[in-house]
Amino acid sequence: MKLNILKLILSSSIFITAGTHAADSVDYPDGYRTWTHIKTMALHKGHPLENPFMGIHHVYGNEKGVKGSRSGQYDDGAVLVFDLLQYKTQDNASTEGDRILVGVMVKDSAKYASTGGWGFEGFKGNSHTQRLVNDGGQSCYACHASQKETEYVFTRWRD
Amino acid sequence: MKLNILKLILSSSIFITAGTHAADSVDYPDGYRTWTHIKTMALHKGHPLENPFMGIHHVYGNEKGVKGSRSGQYDDGAVLVFDLLQYKTQDNASTEGDRILVGVMVKDSAKYASTGGWGFEGFKGNSHTQRLVNDGGQSCYACHASQKETEYVFTRWRD
Numbered sequence: 001m002k003l004n005i006l007k008l009i010l011s012s013s014i015f016i017t018a019g020t021h022a023a024d025s026v027d028y029p030d031g032y033r034t035w036t037h038i039k040t041m042a043l044h045k046g047h048p049l050e051n052p053f054m055g056i057h058h059v060y061g062n063e064k065g066v067k068g069s070r071s072g073q074y075d076d077g078a079v080l081v082f083d084l085l086q087y088k089t090q091d092n093a094s095t096e097g098d099r100i101l102v103g104v105m106v107k108d109s110a111k112y113a114s115t116g117g118w119g120f121e122g123f124k125g126n127s128h129t130q131r132l133v134n135d136g137g138q139s140c141y142a143c144h145a146s147q148k149e150t151e152y153v154f155t156r157w158r159d
Numbered sequence: 160m161k162l163n164i165l166k167l168i169l170s171s172s173i174f175i176t177a178g179t180h181a182a183d184s185v186d187y188p189d190g191y192r193t194w195t196h197i198k199t200m201a202l203h204k205g206h207p208l209e210n211p212f213m214g215i216h217h218v219y220g221n222e223k224g225v226k227g228s229r230s231g232q233y234d235d236g237a238v239l240v241f242d243l244l245q246y247k248t249q250d251n252a253s254t255e256g257d258r259i260l261v262g263v264m265v266k267d268s269a270k271y272a273s274t275g276g277w278g279f280e281g282f283k284g285n286s287h288t289q290r291l292v293n294d295g296g297q298s299c300y301a302c303h304a305s306q307k308e309t310e311y312v313f314t315r316w317r318d
Contacts, residue, residue: 033318034225037196037217040255047251058196066193092206096199096317126318158255159192159285 024136026106026121028128032081035060038069039158042087042094055100056087059155064107069157072150074117078107080155099126105153115141116152183295185265185280187287191240194219197228198317201246201253214259215246218314223266228316231309233276237266239314258285264312274300275311 029035042056043049060081061069068074081104086097102123109117120137124130133140144152188194201215202208219240220228227233240263245256261282268276279296283289292299303311 034195036193037219040199040215040217042201042253044248044251044253050251056199058199060196089203092203092209094201094203099318159258 024111024119026104026119026133028123029062029079029081029102029104030128032060032062032079032083032102035062035081036066038066038080038155052101053084055084056094056096057082057084059083066157068107068151068153069155072153072156074107074151074153076107076109076117080105080153101125101132107151112137114138116144116148118144118152120144183270183278185263185278187282188221188238188240188261188263189287191219191221191238191242191261194221194240195225197225197239197314211260212243214243215253215255216241216243218242225316227266227310227312228314231312231315233266233310233312235266235268235276239264239312260284260291266310271296273297275303275307277303277311279303 038059038061040056040058043053045054047054059069060083062077062079064075064078065080068078069080081102083102084100086100088095088097104119104121104123106112106119106121107117108119112119115137118137118141120133120140122132124132141152144154147154150156197218197220199215199217202212204213206213218228219242221236221238223234223237224239227237228239240261242261243259245259247254247256263278263280263282265271265278265280266276267278271278274296277296277300279292279299281291283291300311303313306313309315
């Protein structure tokens with residue numbers, strides 16, 4: 001009986017630790033590398049967003065994310081992924097390096113009403129669990145607020 | 160009767176003109192923009208391949224193309240697309256511009272035996288019909304020959 005209580009306490013504390021973001025957490029976007037590639041951009045030293053976004057980034061979307069990137073209007077369930085890699089230029093060629101972070105935006109108008117209907121998260125490097133956003137996405141949203149006309153999304157579909 | 164013969168001659172010559180590549184032509188890769196994005200690279204002024212490949216290129220694959228990019232072994236039917244766009248750097252940000260060309264490799268061991276089992280083609284800009292390869296892919300193959308160990312493909316899957 002005591003053992004069972006101990007197990008319960010242990011499993012509860014593990015749950016609490018792992019579930020810090022549980023109520024409104026944004027899931028790691030499993031399989032996004034085979035989603036549709038929407039566009040690419042590289043930010044270099046000296047760019048206002050060099051910290052933390054210096055490198056080359058590709059934006060991928062699930063089906064609703066791609067649809068939204070074309071129209072500027074996003075249905076709940078839309079997911080956009082900002083995949084940031086190191087970018088090295090040598091011998092007049094620029095190549096992709098290690099992954100720096102995976103940024104995610106998930107549309108849920110009700111759950112994320114305080115941040116424009118989007119949940120924001122970042123995952124460090126190749127980790128699926130090491131989260132980078134610790135303010136409920138408010139700082140992300142502050143920058144994305146400038147894009148109100150396209151529902152707070154910077155990315156537009158590039159043919 | 161004379162009119163019919165004239166029609167026949169005209170239609171034959173049109174066929175011959177439009178069908179220069181007919182026997183072993185490589186189809187435009189319809190829908191490749193939603194295929195899987197394999198990797199990206201940018202070539203700058205001064206790179207040995209700047210003419211004609213200066214710009215940013217994304218490589219996309221159909222299912223067999225992606226499988227091959229992971230293993231280095233390609234099944235017939237594999238298609239890889241080299242999507243080359245202009246690339247402009249301003250204010251410490253590099254952005255994609257107009258499409259320069261769409262390069263295509265199609266694996267068919269029998270049909271393209273003389274070029275390593277691959278059919279090569281290029282389509283100018285956004286055209287689906289204006290072809291750029293006029294030597295049956297021999298010049299493409301000459302450069303790709305260095306990659307014999309991965310079946311003449313430079314691209315490797317990037318996680």
